[in-house]
Amino acid sequence: MPLIVKRGEVPKTPHTEFYGRKNILSLEEIHGTYGFSGAFSRKMHLRRYPTVQTESPKLLPLSLTSPLLQNAPLSPYHLLTGKIPYQETFECSRHCLLKGLTASISVSKPLLSSPENEFFRNAERHECLFVQEGNGILASEYGELKFKERQYLVIPKGTTYQFRLSTKRAFFLIIESLYPIRFAPHYLNSDGQATLMSPVIETEIGIPDFKEPLDISGKFNILSKHNDGQVTKIVLGHHPFDLIGWEGALYPFSFDSSDHHSIAREIHTAPPVRQTFQAGNAPHSGFSICTFRAQIEGWNPKDVPAPYAHYNVDSDEMMFFSNTTYEARKGIVEPGSITFHPAGLPHSPHGDAAKKSFSSRGKLSNYLAVMLDTFFESLQPTKEALKYHDPQYPLSWARAQI
């Protein structure tokens, strides 16, 4: 994140004697990326290090991944995530659908808030959540971050958090990344500000409201995801939300999809203008996340607003449809549908979508979809994904021709 934020109390000079409370030496922790060289935050704990475990770590009989499909043909997939059941808590209801070396896609549809003394920590991947349904609070050691539908929540690897739902249920698309997820560097000037041509503006992010440290003893369970979806229970004897203050550039934040300020041109615009975030060294590795939202379609009198068939040979494409008004897939997708088009196949709009799209020239669209394009990385469907796959999807273009 380009914004360096300070909340609560921290010593002006790092790693110097500091007393957040009278006669209690505050204890410093660096939550960092890329070793000691990437974005980090400096956290000041009230009185205890975050290392003070009071029980031996225990591997739980819970897996947050799914085996990959083996010997499957090269095929496009349509995953009807609307059919995934709502279940339990955020962490226990994760369904892993697509996996690659550095990226994965899951869906979680919780019915319950996190138990009061239970927390989740993704110790192996950064996360970007898209809130399809529900609202509430993402509480972490950094404070309380309100969220609502159609927002992104970007949560750094290693953050300790819990969900407090204000609604009876919620629905999250979860994008996980080995590398930090951030605004694209080409949107930023050399001083780290979003440029005046950028579709995203860093000051529109939501930052956690800082809360006073919880100086509480007891039993606090942190469910830590590691080693490809295994979960270990870490038990602390003190509340993990015990910061006197923090400062830095690594923290959870929200970003409203409607704050992606679309860029249009006279003729069709390709997805890179819709890019919101990226991970890794895109377009050489990692992935980009694009937001397809309301924008003026091309106004050239002969523009074809529907996209062209495209064969991006270095990118696997996952598209999550928040609504169903995207002309190129009308009649095919449902709210919550995921289409997955691997790099080895071209894909296109269906049937006469190109001709039908003439009527939308120069008009404001109202679709909402989240797209992830990998760069030089294959995603594979999991066995879990197969439960929700429409087996007729590969033939849907032929059916649409009739």
Ligand SMILES: [Fe+2]
């Ligand atoms: Fe595409």
